[in-house]
Ligand code: SF4
């Protein structure tokens with residue numbers, strides 16, 4: 589056997605009595621430095637459910653699921669750490685700047701995906717005529733708040749304000765959604781496609 593050199597022997601003895609250079613993780617928590625890009629986290633107060641973060645995510649790590657049941661329409665956004673590359677695009681492009689942020693969490697080990705997948709749910713607003721998605725309630729309110737008095741230039745926003753103030757003109761919703769949209773339905777919450785259909789019909793009558 590080759591004999592150790594004196595310097596190596598000296599270092600080996602010294603290391604027996606000195607603290608290790610590596611961290612004591614996982615026995616002790618590891619504090620990551622500022623700017624470390626760990627697991628993203630949704631924040632209930634800041635997220636309005638617009639879905640922009642899912643659209644910009646290059647790894648498709650944010651899943652959007654919509655339940656279009658008229659009784660309780662919802663949009664679920666789920667972050668899937670298994671796909672996430674921690675690029676921070678979701679945080680940079682969040683329209684409120686407060687809806688999703690990268691944490692310092694890096695130890696994302698799990699037995700089942702459900703343990704680490706993290707979701708946030710929002711109430712959806714559907715077109716009262718065709719049932720397609722207009723947006724989430726929180727997102728529409730956020731836009732109204734941002735544009736202020738200018739929101740009175742948009743029929744749906746007026747509708748939304750009236751509805752929240754309970755001063756809405758009562759226009760009965762059609763039971764048969766297959767029927768042609770009527771002019772008075774313009775006073776209901778309808779999607780841009782249905783609103784356009786009303787305007788086109790109106791133009792046919794008046795020109
Ligand atoms: S950090 Fe990047 S990969 Fe991860 S969820 Fe955000 S955008 Fe997607």
Ligand code: SF4
Pocket residue numbers: 630634635636637638639640641642665681682683684685686687688
């Ligand atoms: S508010 Fe931000 S976090 Fe919420 S869905 Fe929109 S972009 Fe994503």
